[in-house]
Amino acid sequence: MAANRRPTLADVAREVGVSAKTVSRVLNEDGPASAETREQVLAAVAKLGFQPNLMARNIRVGGPDTTVGLVIPDLANPFFGAVARAIEDVVGDRGLTLLMGSSADDPERERALTDKFLARRVSILIVVPSVGAEHSHLKSHRTAGLPIIFLDRPGVGLPADSIVSSNRAGARDGIAHLIAHGHHRVGFVGDLPVKLYTRRERLAGYRAALQEANIPYDRSLVANAHDQPGAQAATAQLLDLADPPTALFAGNNIMALGIVAELARSKRKDVAVAAFDDLSLAEALEPALTVVAQDPEELGRSAAATALARLDGDRSRARTISVPTRLIIRGSGEQPAPKPAEFVTRSR
Amino acid sequence: MAANRRPTLADVAREVGVSAKTVSRVLNEDGPASAETREQVLAAVAKLGFQPNLMARNIRVGGPDTTVGLVIPDLANPFFGAVARAIEDVVGDRGLTLLMGSSADDPERERALTDKFLARRVSILIVVPSVGAEHSHLKSHRTAGLPIIFLDRPGVGLPADSIVSSNRAGARDGIAHLIAHGHHRVGFVGDLPVKLYTRRERLAGYRAALQEANIPYDRSLVANAHDQPGAQAATAQLLDLADPPTALFAGNNIMALGIVAELARSKRKDVAVAAFDDLSLAEALEPALTVVAQDPEELGRSAAATALARLDGDRSRARTISVPTRLIIRGSGEQPAPKPAEFVTRSR
DNA sequence: ATGAAAGCGCTAACAT
DNA sequence: ATGTTAGCGCTTTCAT
Numbered sequence: 001m002a003a004n005r006r007p008t009l010a011d012v013a014r015e016v017g018v019s020a021k022t023v024s025r026v027l028n029e030d031g032p033a034s035a036e037t038r039e040q041v042l043a044a045v046a047k048l049g050f051q052p053n054l055m056a057r058n059i060r061v062g063g064p065d066t067t068v069g070l071v072i073p074d075l076a077n078p079f080f081g082a083v084a085r086a087i088e089d090v091v092g093d094r095g096l097t098l099l100m101g102s103s104a105d106d107p108e109r110e111r112a113l114t115d116k117f118l119a120r121r122v123s124i125l126i127v128v129p130s131v132g133a134e135h136s137h138l139k140s141h142r143t144a145g146l147p148i149i150f151l152d153r154p155g156v157g158l159p160a161d162s163i164v165s166s167n168r169a170g171a172r173d174g175i176a177h178l179i180a181h182g183h184h185r186v187g188f189v190g191d192l193p194v195k196l197y198t199r200r201e202r203l204a205g206y207r208a209a210l211q212e213a214n215i216p217y218d219r220s221l222v223a224n225a226h227d228q229p230g231a232q233a234a235t236a237q238l239l240d241l242a243d244p245p246t247a248l249f250a251g252n253n254i255m256a257l258g259i260v261a262e263l264a265r266s267k268r269k270d271v272a273v274a275a276f277d278d279l280s281l282a283e284a285l286e287p288a289l290t291v292v293a294q295d296p297e298e299l300g301r302s303a304a305a306t307a308l309a310r311l312d313g314d315r316s317r318a319r320t321i322s323v324p325t326r327l328i329i330r331g332s333g334e335q336p337a338p339k340p341a342e343f344v345t346r347s348r
Numbered sequence: 349m350a351a352n353r354r355p356t357l358a359d360v361a362r363e364v365g366v367s368a369k370t371v372s373r374v375l376n377e378d379g380p381a382s383a384e385t386r387e388q389v390l391a392a393v394a395k396l397g398f399q400p401n402l403m404a405r406n407i408r409v410g411g412p413d414t415t416v417g418l419v420i421p422d423l424a425n426p427f428f429g430a431v432a433r434a435i436e437d438v439v440g441d442r443g444l445t446l447l448m449g450s451s452a453d454d455p456e457r458e459r460a461l462t463d464k465f466l467a468r469r470v471s472i473l474i475v476v477p478s479v480g481a482e483h484s485h486l487k488s489h490r491t492a493g494l495p496i497i498f499l500d501r502p503g504v505g506l507p508a509d510s511i512v513s514s515n516r517a518g519a520r521d522g523i524a525h526l527i528a529h530g531h532h533r534v535g536f537v538g539d540l541p542v543k544l545y546t547r548r549e550r551l552a553g554y555r556a557a558l559q560e561a562n563i564p565y566d567r568s569l570v571a572n573a574h575d576q577p578g579a580q581a582a583t584a585q586l587l588d589l590a591d592p593p594t595a596l597f598a599g600n601n602i603m604a605l606g607i608v609a610e611l612a613r614s615k616r617k618d619v620a621v622a623a624f625d626d627l628s629l630a631e632a633l634e635p636a637l638t639v640v641a642q643d644p645e646e647l648g649r650s651a652a653a654t655a656l657a658r659l660d661g662d663r664s665r666a667r668t669i670s671v672p673t674r675l676i677i678r679g680s681g682e683q684p685a686p687k688p689a690e691f692v693t694r695s696r
Numbered sequence: 697a698t699g700a701a702a703g704c705g706c707t708a709a710c711a712t
Numbered sequence: 713a714t715g716t717t718a719g720c721g722c723t724t725t726c727a728t
Contacts, residue, residue: 120403
């Protein structure tokens with residue numbers, strides 16, 4: 001009825017009539033133990049419902065916990081879900097358990113979470129840095145041998161391994177694809193805040209592609225949004241411009257949802273579209289959505305593998321690993337650009 | 349350079365020239381402490397990069413850890429991601445940290461994960477039971493006062509709170525919608541294994557709707573798949589039957605992806621479709637996808653709230669809470685049923 | 697306002 | 713094959 005104290009090693013030992021150490025030995029398959037003792041101990045464990053206190057064990061053993069801490073911005077974003085699954089697969093093979101929590105992209109929550117993980121002595125810390133977060137406080141842990149990996153975005157104030165997508169090149173490829181189909185006015189719908197690493201990199205790729213095609217950068221073609229409804233509104237606004245874009249590029253998967261939703265709502269099939277990051281239904285859209293696909297599995301695997309190598313003593317310089325993206329052409333980028341008659345011929 | 353030992357309370361105490369207990373007092377804002385001592389301690393903590401060992405603290409204090417353990421089948425499924433986010437929001441307000449891991453729907457991995465959580469003395473355990481898992485071993489923990497909640501599916505062998513969607517009624521509504529538009533041959537694409545609780549409940553809803561409309565159950569219209577490609581293949585097979593379905597119902601979000609993908613691939617717009625669980629792009633499809641939407645946020649909130657009530661001493665009988673679904677009609681269910689003459693000619 | 701000693705549950709290092 | 717002692721890093725209890 002009442003919350004009775006949980007049984008301890010000593011309780012089991014008393015039940016059987018042996019010492020605590022003997023029970024410990026049986027449970028950890030440490031030193032020898034007679035078959036009879038073992039059985040009695042196991043029986044008592046089952047009878048009492050004993051569950052070893054891992055915290056007490058870890059504190060005595062001194063080593064780190066067999067746990068990997070992962071901080072992501074949003075549990076509900078399938079991109080991070082895929083990354084997390086890949087990490088879990090890799091570290092699971094080493095007997096490590098993945099524990100994850102979300103920062104909601106808030107530096108304070110990120111700090112609180114990492115502190116909790118550190119206080120729990122995780123073996124590995126993998127963080128998707130929040131905008132505005134600073135990481136120099138992790139320096140001592142890193143020098144003390146704790147592998148720290150930044151994922152999707154680089155950390156700030158701490159030389160540590162980073163695993164990122166090749167955002168700039170990927171975005172450039174996507175934009176170039178649109179330009180190749182005759183589009184000179186390409187809208188960019190990016191996420192917020194504008195200081196976000198991935199956002200900046202992808203916008204840089206956008207500008208690079210324009211430059212390569214000798215198309216001037218027009219600030220009014222760049223829109224921002226926090227979420228899908230915002231992206232939807234931003235799309236509507238862009239298309240409402242006096243001199244509107246004939247093609248749109250989504251800065252991430254959420255922005256893509258907004259763009260696609262708005263084009264479907266307004267029944268606009270004449271706008272070419274490409275998006276950064278793949279969507280599960282991209283192929284079923286009409287036209288099917290052309291994307292710059294990231295490789296979340298590879299990001300996760302690479303992060304986990306790098307961390308494990310560090311755990312095994314790799315003390316080489318911190319690396320930044322860039323995971324390539326892949327342009328998947330499905331059709332939405334090939335909507336033809338309207339005849340130039342529409343606007344004044346621009347010099348080139 | 350080498351992995352130097354992490355500083356402990358004693359190290360900080362030595363640095364300042366006070367006792368360990370004084371440092372402890374300052375850090376936990378326990379007893380009194382002179383302003384000067386406090387500052388010195390805080391300075392030393394910062395200087396040494398001291399991070400209290402939470403495991404050591406918990407072991408001494410004896411209470412449970414300020415942690416909630418969540419076991420889900422798949423980190424990359426956005427449905428569970430949304431549920432997890434809702435749980436985190438609720439328990440976070442109580443200062444609890446959500447830790448989650450995935451069972452891959454494997455009873456053994458589920459057991460290993462729950463054992464780890466128990467060994468870490470989580471305050472709350474929330475589990476999406478794997479198929480074939482048995483939970484009577486959790487009984488002693490529950491009687492010892494640990495809140496245990498089953499999510500999405502009921503547990504086996506243990507009376508504990510369960511939070512589930514109203515699967516049966518939801519599926520019935522979805523099927524009834526298809527039948528109302530003239531469809532008498534409705535295919536069901538369900539996930540595997542067929543023993544899965546949600547799968548069984550939704551199929552029961554399917555059968556109930558047929559019965560209410562006096563349509564005989566035709567086993568050949570029920571297909572199964574593990575994943576999206578499987579669902580795609582199953583869809584193709586169903587449509588290839590001599591007497592094919594004129595409407596399809598997806599048993600979950602993944603199956604829906606497969607059905608939609610296959611219909612897009614084969615350019616079949618004449619098949620009516622409805623799906624259990626919403627998809628992010630459902631509105632942008634042509635026709636837009638009619639769904640029986642679950643409420644993952646409410647599932648998560650409800651699970652968390654129930655758990656917290658238990659933590660606060662609620663000792664009432666275990667409840668099963670059913671979270672209603674909502675039929676969202678978007679058009680895909682209203683494709684007209686073909687005239688009976690049509691499929692006679694389709695003898696190829 | 698601060699400190700000393702004891703102990704949380706467990707295991708390392710020595711016994712026997 | 714098993715038991716004893718000490719101690720992990722922290723907090724409780726009781727001093728001072």
